[in-house]
Amino acid sequence: AWRKFTPKPFSTTEEFEKETVRHIETTLARSLYNCDEAAAYAGTALAFRDRLVLDWNKTQQTQTFADQKRIYYLSLEFLMGRALDNAMLNVDKKDVAREGLDDLGFRMEDIISQEHDAALGNGGLGRLAACFLDSMASLNYPAWGYGLRYRYGIFKQEIVDGYQVEVPDYWLDFNPWEFPRHDITVDVQFYGNVNRWQDDEGKQQSSWEGGEIVKAIAFDVPIPGYKTPTCNNLRLWGSKAASGEFDFQKFNSGEYESSVADQQRAETISAVLYPNDNLERGKELRLKQQYFWCAASLYDIVRRFKKSKRPWKDFTSQVAIQLNDTHPTLAIPELLRILIDIEGLEWDEAWNIVQKTFGYTNHTVLPEALEKWSVPLMQHLLPRHLQIIYDINLHFLQFVERNFPKDREMLSRVSIIEESSPQMVRMAYLALIGSHKVNGVAELHSDLIKTTIFKDFVKIYGPDKFTNVTNGITPRRWLHQANPRLSELIASKLGGHEFLKDLTLLHKLESFVDEKEFRKDFRDIKYANKVRLAKHIKEHNGVTVNPAALFDVQVKRIHEYKRQQLNIFGVIHRYLQLKSMSAEDKKKAQPRVSIFGGKAAPGYWMAKTVIHLVNQVGKVVNSDPDVGDLLKVIFLEDYNVSKAEIITPASDISEHISTAGTEASGTSNMKFCLNGGLIIGTCDGANIEITREIGEQNIFLFGNLAEDVEDLRHAHLYEKYELDPQLAKVFESIRSGTFGDAGQFGALLNGIVEHGDYYLVSDDFASYVKTQELIDESFKNTEEWTSKMILSVARMGFFSSDRCIDEYAEAIWNVEPLVPKEDE
Ligand code: 26Q
Known part of the structure; x- marks a missing residue:
């Protein structure tokens, strides 16, 4: 019965105009007599959005019912730029839109330039993630991107008297390309402490208690492929106070300020993109961003897997997760925590799943860019994760000791924990140890990581753990x-x-x-x-x-x-x-x-x-x-x-x-x-x-x-x-x-x-x-x-980034393309 109501996408100029005008008059409630370029952009974007949504639903349905692996690309940055031009070209209707807009009295270029860039990235790493999303969709790979929905992207640069001045980039005023999913939320925990006990069978158990909860809300962005029905999903997490708008009890008892403060503190997590490129700064808020995003994404991925009612041993045939640099490395201890503390798996089985699931891409050998987090900060913010990291390190160092009994210095060189004061967690080592493949992004770079920062690890794991995937761009x-x-x-x-x-x-x-x-x-x-x-x-x-x-x-x-x-x-x-x-x-x-x-x-x-x-x-x-x-x-x-x-x-x-x-x-x-x-x-x-x-x-x-x-x-x-x-x-x-x-x-x-x-x-x-x-x-x-x-x-x-994606799919992810089913 539903089928006959399914909307049909426009195809002629006239149908495009009809849809655009309908959106301007009804969705936006604007009269055509004061339709300016901003309104024409909004109407056009909404008309094209409707087309994407139909493919999007079909793609997600096909992917859900197929017995196949999905790729999850975790990146703190997606430097997408504008979406409308891309959408028009991908559905092959730019000429139709040009003619239609001309009829309505607008120039295509002026309408396109109305759109604000989605600038959720610093530079190369963020733009690479955007090119990869385009290629994965264009090649029909079932793939999701996971990121943060920053309220402010990279700052706008003004030049005043020859100096750079930073101006906030508030880009969300009107964004027709995102769909808030108020029903898809995850509670993310911070701080608190760890309880350990022995269960009835004498098994050591741990649970993470107390602390504070922040709510993650999903915002979905459609990622259309070029001239194909595949439309993948980019899911960006926004943060909100767990208690909702603000605490009414506090409010009613007169504590207006602190009731709003909780809310603001929670929303700060997804407020702003860190504007550093190739420089790491150990700021607590940055670590909070990283965990918030990793925890929400992992919960979502595991929830989807559990819906399929498969046994845990099938996880690695359903899920491949790629880490875009070390920024999402906390996903590794987080997946272990879910599997062991919540799902009750044994360490060995959980570790086996984790290693097969993750791949890690390194983007730098510059020492000042390698991420490290202080042990005291991690102890405070993520006490259970720190224990898990210690456990990973223990297993790893025991393995190294068995294989290199004569090289005592090796242990301190490769330890995840740097013995400085304060001690530091070396995220690149954790990412490498928790993944089955590590890749550099050009031949020279992939050679360099093997002879410099990861030299010892080549000895430990052998050269096959390391590979190269030279970067590419979407044509x-x-x-x-x-x-x-x-x-x-x-x-x-x-x-x-x-x-x-x-x-x-x-x-x-x-x-x-x-x-x-x-x-x-x-x-x-x-x-x-x-x-x-x-x-x-x-x-x-x-x-x-x-x-x-x-x-x-x-x-x-x-x-x-x-x-x-x-x-x-x-x-x-x-x-x-x-x-x-x-x-x-x-x-x-x-x-x-x-x-x-x-x-x-x-x-x-x-x-x-x-x-x-x-x-x-x-x-x-x-x-x-x-x-x-x-x-x-x-x-x-x-x-x-x-x-x-x-x-x-x-x-x-x-x-x-x-x-x-x-x-x-x-x-x-x-x-x-x-x-x-x-x-x-x-x-x-x-x-x-x-x-x-x-x-x-x-x-x-x-x-x-x-x-x-x-x-x-x-x-x-x-x-x-x-x-x-x-x-x-x-x-x-x-x-x-x-x-x-x-x-x-x-x-x-x-x-x-x-x-x-x-x-x-x-x-x-x-x-x-x-x-x-x-x-x-x-x-x-x-x-x-x-x-x-x-x-x-x-x-x-x-x-071409298409070549990159085929290489990742073959050498790292082991996934196949999947074309969405057309309705009969
Ligand atoms: C880390 C910790 C705390 C705050 C910020 C950061 C951070 C943020 C962004 C560290 C690094 C980046 C970005 C790095 C980057 O863009 N690297 C570039 O990646 C490109 C894609 O692989 C390469 O082509 C460039 O050579 C590389 O510089």
Whole structure:
């Protein structure tokens, strides 16, 4: 009987308009006579949301009844960006919507840009999680994401007088993409104490008592796949006081403030995303966030499993959980606690389940980014989990002792507990020990973790526990959506858009590399994308840039290891050269626009100084008549996913210039290359594999190698050390006040001159400058440059996140795709 009432999705322009207008007039209760762009966006989003929901329900139903494993991707960050454009492309109805909106008097681009970015992440790790959700849905894998519903995502960056100012990102005002599930809640416990006793059979029992309870409420977000009925789920947890709104007893007895305080304390847990990228800070609230989210997610996963009435031994054939870095590591002791304390399993059986269930992805070897939590803090907040961690450690160390009886030092090196004061829990070791596979995110990085931070563990478990899955990006968003004209040009050559589902098909473009018309079309598209970015720069920075100039882009989080300072010192070097150049030589010089973007963690002073320096240099250079169009320096405010969609297709060259061995993978390098932008980079992260794929004649590599970094650092500290002479000139000009008060930049320069140049800026400066000169010459040769662009795009097939997901599915998760059943 239900079937005949099931709504049908719109398909024609007229039906789309009807649905949109219906939503504006009824759902939003707005009159069409004062329908502005915001209302048109809301109506359009709701019309598309209806379509997704139908597929979503069907997908979840199919997954529930199939006898198959589901993937659970646990990540504290999902950097999703906007959803509407993506939804329109995935259901293949963007043209219908464009026509319909046009009829109603709106421009598609204006409507799309009404949407606020969902910015629940810092950078690479969070965007990777978003690309993975897109790929899992597009490949029909039954998968759920689990995360936190932050009230405030990553802060909005404003630039005031050249300085970064952080403004709160309140993004939930109107969010049609989330469904609050007030009926799906979990009580999460904190603090309290542990009772231990022997039961009637003499078995040791533990239970966690007392403390306080915070309620987790589910908010579900549909994740549509590209041109497939699969629509997966992203479940984000929000926190609320367990007692409901506020404590009425307290309220009625006059304690107004404390009744509201409980509520506020609970809601603080999901209030804000920590804005640190690759830096860990042992804050109690962060640990509370981690446990709150792990406990709610695990409860939910176990609840779903128990509904299927299977025995516990089947758990590992139904559930695979991937840990996105160490942030969700508490899921390991939490699952043990559920299995042992609540479900009554024996340690060995529970441990076996846990190890088979979890996989752990490492994203960094930087020591300052490795998570550690103090034992006293853990004892206070999660007393039962600390005991379980001790038990895990005991079993593990006994195992190590049996196998390496002669190596006494090994035990303290590999112990989960660091014997410092206070003692610390090493989360990466816990994650590794509790998982069946550990992977790095690019070949070099996966090799490095085996020889540095996890060296002992390779001896203990053997090399097979470790694997590599090189990162990738979704071609739907980063080619088709961000660069529709290039996507159409490729489709016209390849006979359709199949390459968006199988990116390796791009290789067929190679056979057109010498076609004159194709080459021109390719260049025209790059130029049009640059015109669009130039317009954005004019509007936001008030600077006119010439779209014919070489656009040189570095956009990513600001971090010393990523070396934006090397870039800006290179820009100053260029400026000084231009200043001393004859008019004759200037005619031959290659005009360039240096574009920077990225956020600094609010407490990271060195990173903020770099932003300030870029802006100061821009102020001087951009108004210097000696330089004119030959050099412009731009800092783009508030770099985020939707800005990346404009910037990425508009670059001629982009910079991926980390100190070798420090950038685990990088993913924007892939985005630029896929859009016909060339790369200047170090031999680091995925740059190495990009080079292997596209050929070394199509990329500009420079600098010292990872294997030499340690010796160089040592030499800086203990041997005579001389600054690169060209860099010394740059520093002189900064110190003489060319770019404003030199005192501001003292720490930045001294880190290099006096404190050992940890990131090897001086060591790499000469080869960096030389490589930039090579780029100028190469760019002037338009034909040579065009071939490099086309061949790069043609050879990027490997870097689709679809390939990553198939690798995870095969080597780590052991899951198969599952296509939702269509109604008969
Ligand atoms: C940890 C503890 C406390 C507070 C914050 C954090 C924290 C938060 C975010 C630590 C690290 C991050 C983010 C790390 C990150 O984005 N890493 C990047 O991951 C990408 C995807 O694998 C790689 O391509 C980059 O190379 C890597 O830097």
